[in-house]
């Protein structure tokens with residue numbers, strides 16, 4: 001028996017019948033990841049846009065925080081904004097990061113989409 005076979009068998013046998021403490025489902029059908037993706041953060045509902053250069057080797061980032069969106073929703077919005085502005089970016093800790101200073105454009109876009117009043 002190869003080592004990889006052994007590992008597989010071990011993982012398989014320990015997961016049989018185990019219940020996830022997070023969602024109460026069997027480990028094999030755990031939905032924690034999905035729940036987490038759909039969860040909306042606790043925010044004060046105030047959308048903030050700021051430009052940050054600190055610790056980024058002079059490369060600025062536009063940060064958008066306070067959006068009442070799930071992680072999946074944020075990823076979707078980030079994708080839209082990145083395409084719109086032709087820049088890169090990511091989502092971290094419920095904040096959208098865009099490479100470059102897009103505060104003005106992002107504010108307009110968020111207003112259009114109804115995230116800002």
Ligand SMILES: [Zn+2]
Nearest residue numbers: 020023030032
């Ligand atoms: Zn789970």
